[in-house]
Amino acid sequence: MLKQIVLASGNAGKLREFSQLFNSWDIEVLPQSEFGVTDAEETGLSFIENALIKARHASQVSGLPALADDSGLAVDALGGAPGIYSARYSGDGATDKRNNIKLLEALEGVEEIRRSASFHCALAFVRSFDDPVPLVCNAQWRGRILSEPVGEQGFGYDPLFYVASEGMTSAQLPREVKNRLSHRAQAVAQFEVMWRENMRGIDLAGQ
Ligand SMILES: O=P(O)(O)OP(=O)(O)OP(=O)(O)OC[C@H]1O[C@@H](n2cnc3c(O)ncnc32)[C@H](O)[C@@H]1O
Numbered sequence: 001m002l003k004q005i006v007l008a009s010g011n012a013g014k015l016r017e018f019s020q021l022f023n024s025w026d027i028e029v030l031p032q033s034e035f036g037v038t039d040a041e042e043t044g045l046s047f048i049e050n051a052l053i054k055a056r057h058a059s060q061v062s063g064l065p066a067l068a069d070d071s072g073l074a075v076d077a078l079g080g081a082p083g084i085y086s087a088r089y090s091g092d093g094a095t096d097k098r099n100n101i102k103l104l105e106a107l108e109g110v111e112e113i114r115r116s117a118s119f120h121c122a123l124a125f126v127r128s129f130d131d132p133v134p135l136v137c138n139a140q141w142r143g144r145i146l147s148e149p150v151g152e153q154g155f156g157y158d159p160l161f162y163v164a165s166e167g168m169t170s171a172q173l174p175r176e177v178k179n180r181l182s183h184r185a186q187a188v189a190q191f192e193v194m195w196r197e198n199m200r201g202i203d204l205a206g207q
């Protein structure tokens with residue numbers, strides 16, 4: 001039986017990674033745009049709260065179970081900023097490029113050893129919009145912010161995020177390597193364990 005869940009995101013970079021990360025699953029993960037779901041207002045104060053808001057919204061509009069990702073970059077020297085505001089960091093009309101420029105400006109003059117940072121990813125899965133027992137996972141990926149962008153792959157802050165174990169930025173990593181190491185990959189691995197424990201034998205919204 002093919003099970004469908006809605007992926008509550010409008011971010012093309014995330015959607016691409018999720019389609020690779022869920023490639024071997026026996027569920028069909030469809031982007032929210034296919035169900036006419038528009039972006040929810042992210043009013044939470046944590047990645048987890050925002051992930052739940054987005055998942056509940058997508059489930060309410062589509063009538064299907066939904067999975068949402070709320071993620072971002074926390075820079076230690078900036079007290080964890082931009083954090084949950086990563087997508088909106090450069091204000092109205094924010095783009096990945098403008099966000100990266102703003103980050104470089106904020107870190108100007110900060111020495112290499114103090115440029116540590118982490119990507120965070122919270123995933124929330126709800127069977128229905130009012131699901132009282134959502135599945136929630138949270139993971140992080142440590143790195144360091146460079147002084148200029150390097151690499152063409154990935155999206156968002158990837159060109160500035162240096163991964164010491166690989167000796168390159170996450171925008172230089174082959175996609176299968178990012179999909180093994182990243183905050184999102186780790187959160188999906190946690191989600192897979194929860195899914196196996198919780199969803200065995202449970203029909204998704206009667207599908
Ligand atoms: O809310 P949705 O619709 O999913 O799309 P979004 O782009 O607004 O997503 P978020 O609210 O979760 O904001 C995530 C921010 O963190 C950045 N980000 C998240 N994961 C990333 C990754 O793997 N590589 C680079 N940047 C990432 C991304 O570029 C955004 O600026």
Ligand SMILES: [Mg+2]
Binds near residue numbers: 042087
């Ligand atoms: Mg968002």
